[in-house]
Amino acid sequence: MTRVFLVGPLAHPALRTALSVDGREAVISGRLHGGAEAGIIAGGWPELVAAPGDLPAVETGMTPELSRYAAVMGLKPLAHPQGQVLGAVEGAGQGAPWDATRWLPELAAEIARLILEAPRDRPAAQIARRLPMLGIWADSRIRGRATPPSGGDLVPLRDSSDVRVTAREEPFAGYFAVETWHLSHRTHAGGFTPDMRREGFVTGDAVVVLPWDPKRDRVLLIEQFRMGPVMRHDPQPWLLEAVAGRVDAGESVESAARREALEEADLRIGQLFQAMSHYPSPGALTEFLYLFVGIADLPDGIEGVHGLADETEDIRGHLVERAELTRMALAGQITNGPLALLALWLDREAGRLRAAL
Template sequence: MSRDVLLVGPLAHAAICDVLGVSGEKVMISGRLQGGKHAGIKAGDWPCFIDAELPLEARRMIMTPELARYAAVMGLHEVAHERGVLLGVLPQHGVRQEEWAEAGWQPMLAAAIARIILDEAENMQPEQIAGRLPMIGVWAESRLRAAAAPVSGGGVVAAHDASDIRLRERRQPFAGFFAVEEWRLSHRKFDGSFTPQIRREGFIMGDAVVVLPWDPVRDRVLVIEQFRLGPAMRHDPQPWMLEAIAGRIDAGETVEEAARREAEEEAGLRMQHLFPAVHCYPSPGAVTEFLYQFIGIADLPDGVAGVHGLADEAEDIRGHLLPRSELGRMLRDGEITNGPLSMLILWLEGQASRILSDLDVGQG
């Protein structure tokens, strides 16, 4: 039997309601909201409802299966109110928080996450989807960044739009920390016709940052060493690789914030400046990952390298200080096999003088 609920706060925002396919009349109730800056982005971070003699806008609507599934994934429960039951808030608790303000919230990201949640397979239980929310958020924001990015190709590649790809079927045979999607599609050919239906699998990974710390005064860099599953699965005799600092961009943070956070987590470093290098897809044939790569200016005295990493992610990361010239030699001699690090070494060799000029730092 259908029943009414009152959506309040971020859950009543038009962007999320559009995704959930809900609409309803706007009504005024009494109360106020606290917290919830990451509502719809981080699990459990929804506003708390506070009893108060203040006007609060709500949206009255009939509960739908889509809304119920979304609420179950997000851990939202109904909260009793004199005007009915509220959805989109948490019960009042004793910790004082900032008043809810839409200005500090990211509705487009929350809506993108909601869309992915509803796109998940029907046989996937809400608690399974909830367990993947951090990576769903990373993937949702990756798609938003892609949509807003300048078109690549420099005019050499002809402009295309959604009509050039005909998606017949989409399924997700695996969803864990990462996911695999299978598409059955046809796409436009260079002669204007379409290919026959083809099946392709893609490895779903969100965007990541890569940072190579460089001390231009001492002209040395810091690289990290850690175990990597890919080389181990390939039976590479050396699955401990030299790399640049790298990691996923969390939902709700900027690319630059992620770069600085990863530098602190993996090497205990604070970046003084970040210089954008080559941003790219490392393996676009089957992997969705996009890399934002930087040279980070840092103070790298003797003894700064150590062992770092997040214990709750089982990270065991050792830093190495190397002269920039030595790292270049290692690359030329085939001793560096990590792609992003190789690219940053080459980029820095060509751009070091410009960076020094920008920093107004002299060597010697």
């Protein structure tokens, strides 16, 4: 078995555990620079610079899991006087020295688990193209584990023993993915269901933010084309919505809300008030939404047409009085669920929010 020295992020216990890598601690010569996004984005690995210094490393063998991960990440062993080194790329070391405190080991480890969960016959290059979405999904799974239990006292808290998974498949993986699970779960009467097949559409967490100007008591809505209504043969596939988008890997939900407001409405959001969080369609959709009302200055003429060209976004803004938004929601003229929820939530909470400003 080929022996290599793992350095930097790849030598971190979290990533080694995810890749099932054992080894012995060692020290080699050299320095690492950069690498704050190692294992999170393609090409984010630190540069190895030949220089005096003691560089902590882990000596191990190239296991199938480690080889698979390295192929997806575009990592190749580097020649070193003490042997082959994995976990860095060649470079001049112009960036800041490698600093593990600026890195996100839990996220990198979760991405590694997703890479190893992908079908064995899927080419490494195909998985690599999905790294941005794998990062979103990995962060969503981390947030999912930390989600406070819902249901209050009505629903007893379960644990992993209440769901038995016998097989998992991933028949489709593009920007989004579809997973097929074979499982059984504990029933309300006791015992377990027969083995059943369930499919889930994997999307990752998202944020929704409704910009509200409390002085003018108006909101900014956006209008854009949506594929779902077209496929359903809805005569109106241009929907009124709140600003929304995916939470990027390593990004907080609040930062995502502010970023999306800039991208979709060219709008800077002030104070954020979290409304509610929910699964819009938990029977088959993994998406979890974080809803916010964001304080904004909304003068006449701010609407505009915005969106990211590289995502083919064509988004038009609309200024609407808050009372009119409530009327539209109650009249069934808002078919976007998160916007309807935010409209009714803001109608109830507007006075409290004003008092908190």
